[in-house]
Amino acid sequence: MNKNRIKIALTKGRVEKQVVPLLERAGINCDQIRQKKRRLIFDSVQPYEFILAKGPDVTTFLERGAADIGIVGSDILVEHHSTQYELLDLKTGQCQFVLASTKDFDPDEPKRKIIGTKYPNITKKYFDSLGQDVEIIKIEGSVELAPLTGLADAIVDITETGTTIKENNLKIYNYLDKVSTRLVVNRMSLKQHPEEIYSLVDKLEGAIKNENLSKEY
Numbered sequence: 330m331n332k333n334r335i336k337i338a339l340t341k342g343r344v345e346k347q348v349v350p351l352l353e354r355a356g357i358n359c360d361q362i363r364q365k366k367r368r369l370i371f372d373s374v375q376p377y378e379f380i381l382a383k384g385p386d387v388t389t390f391l392e393r394g395a396a397d398i399g400i401v402g403s404d405i406l407v408e409h410h411s412t413q414y415e416l417l418d419l420k421t422g423q424c425q426f427v428l429a430s431t432k433d434f435d436p437d438e439p440k441r442k443i444i445g446t447k448y449p450n451i452t453k454k455y456f457d458s459l460g461q462d463v464e465i466i467k468i469e470g471s472v473e474l475a476p477l478t479g480l481a482d483a484i485v486d487i488t489e490t491g492t493t494i495k496e497n498n499l500k501i502y503n504y505l506d507k508v509s510t511r512l513v514v515n516r517m518s519l520k521q522h523p524e525e526i527y528s529l530v531d532k533l534e535g536a537i538k539n540e541n542l543s544k545e546y
């Protein structure tokens with residue numbers, strides 16, 4: 330690792346796929362990431378160094394100062410109570426939390442509900458706000474299975490196109506917070522490298538604006 334370069338922890342997978350084209354529009358050559366195979370650290374994405382990590386780990390790298398900048402979904406930031414400083418909404422990875430279940434679910438039924446989710450903290454906060462005590466079962470993926478198999482009464486999960494909900498015969502009962510990919514920064518790094526970090530934010534902001542303008546046109 331080059332200690333003088335700004336280190337950016339990018340969430341691998343879905344976020345990476347949407348953010349790499351945005352970084353390229355901002356003038357950053359991402360060929361090394363595009364040709365990555367199983368590589369996880371990229372030192373030739375001048376003038377930065379990129380690491381690819383899972384979303385929750387991106388927040389850990391930032392909190393421990395092992396990365397200067399993180400690119401991660403707001404779902405992860407909220408769920409993990411991240412205290413990192415948010416500098417930019419990248420307007421990618423746009424989706425929304427929903428409460429969903431099978432069509433016979435009654436959200437107003439007075440019994441204590443069982444809720445399946447990848448996001449226990451967000452789920453607890455939502456039901457606390459309704460004054461409802463629920464049992465939460467943490468699920469790692471394919472959350473939609475929970476109400477279909479009787480594992481849970483309902484789920485709190487994110488949806489983008491609504492296809493997964495529809496194709497599994499589920500129904501949305503409530504819309505919760507919206508989600509998008511954010512650029513967050515370690516506060517100490519911002520103090521040490523303000524010019525480099527704000528210059529990246531400016532370039533990305535320009536790329537987002539140009540993209541929106543070309544969509545409008």
Ligand SMILES: Nc1ncnc2c1ncn2[C@@H]1O[C@H](COP(=O)(O)OP(=O)(O)OP(=O)(O)O)[C@@H](O)[C@H]1O
Pocket residue numbers: 340341342343344383384401402403404405422423424470487488489490508509510
């Ligand atoms: N359907 C979706 N549409 C848009 N953005 C999404 C959607 N699902 C997740 N996201 C966003 O993308 C981020 C990463 O999602 P992704 O599915 O790649 O990771 P993951 O849930 O950790 O999956 P995996 O465990 O398969 O790697 C989420 O934190 C969220 O911000």
Ligand SMILES: O=P(O)(O)OC[C@H]1O[C@H](OP(=O)(O)OP(=O)(O)O)[C@H](O)[C@@H]1O
Pocket residue numbers: 469470471472473486487488489490491492493494
């Ligand atoms: O509304 P849609 O566009 O259909 O997207 C919603 C799906 O996307 C996410 O799952 P993901 O693809 O990350 O897979 P996972 O179930 O393995 O987490 C989410 O958990 C939903 O299952």
